[in-house]
Amino acid sequence: MMSSLPFSRSLILIPLHLILGGCCVLFAAGAANAAKVELSPEHWGNPAGERCVSCHEKSSAGLTRQWHESAHREAGVNCLDCHQAKAADVDAMEHEGEIIATIVSPKDCGRCHTKEYEEQAGSVHAEAYAKIKTRIPALAHRMTGGAMQAAGCDQCHGSRVKVLGDGTLDPATWPNSGIGRINPDGSKGSCSSCHGRHAFSKAQAREPSACVRCHSGPDSPDKEVFEASKHGMFYAAQRDQMNLDGETWIAGRDYTAAPTCTTCHMGAAGNIPATHDVGLRNAWNLNQPVSHKQYLVLFEDGGKLERPDTEAPPRRGSELEKPDGSIGKVRAVIAPDRRRGVMSLVCLECHGKAFTESFMRQFDDVVDLYNSKFGEPAQAIMMALYERGLLTPLPFDEPLEFTYWELWHDEGARARHGASMMSANHAWWEGMYLVGRNFYSRFLPQAREVAGDQAAEIIDPILAASGQHAWLNETAQGNPILGWMPPQPEAPELEPESEPEPEPAAATPADEDEGEDEEGDDQ
């Protein structure tokens, strides 16, 4: 790690230049939130596309009305500009004399919105299906049934859209606007996941609700976290001051009332350019059994890959396997602290530097605590049980596997997300409190039962190694939180000395708890 550090520093500079360079380009283009389309207007406004409208005003009045009121319509972009296809395209179909495709893929949008297309390609959003495709069968197919893939997983992660031999789209894979959709043209993603067709309203995509369809619920409650945070509080109270319809939308300049999801994860702020790589500013991966800070590897072909910082950063020019299994040549590596740095610059539009850094410290401490006290030991115990054949390789055929899954995937993720976005409730009651409850009252007892005679050999050393579970052995330490304290031994001779002795042990945690209760009331 020490030897790799100076090397990574030199690598870091390149993307920084790119970022700053991109920044200049963006500002030259008018500091727009979305980059100006550079394609000249003669490339759109297909006259044949004008003929679609009069029929669709009657056959599908709603979407036509949305288009009528859209910026696309204003710019002269019509139905055929987006939907036109070549006869050889796998999903091409004849429609009223024109060859069209139902699905407008990011590649299609990218004909005009090149910058956004290139940024989203390879992002955690675009790879959302690729990331889980091998895991889908375990829950969606085996535990429930195939129908749940279309109605559940694929709705957010995207489907692999299948074009049937008769030219129709397989209903098991379409309709779908999941963000990592594998499109018939091979491109990944779905712009309409966030930008509702056919209005493509800027304001709509800047709203937190653009993210809620997927970033809510037990495993990634970002909607709930945001709403319960002070950012969400200000957004709700001052939504009318958000300038959501603004031509440009630069935090600190075009609006200051509150940040939304877009502001911090994608938006332009101060000198920071907007990006459609939504994970670019994320230092951590918070949705793993154990969180790691992540390098962002940029490939020469535009692809991207996240690598944990426990590994040495890949060298520039070296070859690496990409998420889809192909081999790519490394163009640059963005280190986690650089990613954190970009995110922090957004914070600085409204907060001081020390405030920002200290907040990040509080957040990192929670992730470190989760990792070291619960995530790593739980993972080590599970691996040991699998390796010794005490658990079958088949996931979810044993109760412990559900317990472990929920420990990191649900409450564990809530705790980390809650800390990342300042919802005390999610960091604690919905998060780490439940992690602790699960770990001690379900996970460990179940794991011990599975381990049987080998429990002492497998589990105890792992707990001991973490050094954070020794409190369980201090069984005589009372605390009034549950309303009962052990009777104090009567020692009349040394009364003045014996009295304060139990107090520090009992009173300190009690004070802390009271403090938390007050915070809870404040919410």
Next chain:
Amino acid sequence: MIKLNASRFITRHVLFALVAGGLGGVAFMFFLIEFDHYTSTNAFCTTCHSMTYAEVSYQDTPHYNSPSGVRASCGDCHVSEGLIMATYDHIVGIQDLFKQLFGPDYDDPVVNLLHLPEAAFASRAWFSRRESATCQRCHTLEAIQGQRANTAAIHREETEGKSCIDCHYNLVHRHVPTEQTFKREAWNAMVEDEFGLEPGTAERILAGEG
């Protein structure tokens, strides 16, 4: 000027020939009417097993089961109106009989499905050449109301230069893309998938037919 001597010209033989020919002609007309009628029925068409596959999808559509009780038979759509054109269509249709007897084994569901696209393209071209005349035996453009608010307006205002088939294909029989966008490989793969055949089987079947 030649004086026509009717009594001399109309001999007994001529009279007999005229009456016999007249009666025969009328009988032949009746025969043709009945023949065209019978050969347009679903029962006749499906005497060839190969046609029963087309029947399956048709029976799922409103052309078979309409709320009003009107049922379009094979011939109502696929055989022109009028004795002359109906007879002509049937004569042309004899080529299908030859194909059935001497061509590929259309009775085999795999072979049948592999050849369906060509049949669909030919049929659509036929409808198109006749400007969807058989559709208009029942459907009158001016009378189309539809169940949705603007169906009538679309048919009044958006159909200039078009006949029914230009929009309404894939209406009764199994979905087949247009010839422009049809992809044989994808179709073959679909057939193989549907019948659980090894990849490449479809191509071999089609090649084997010469």
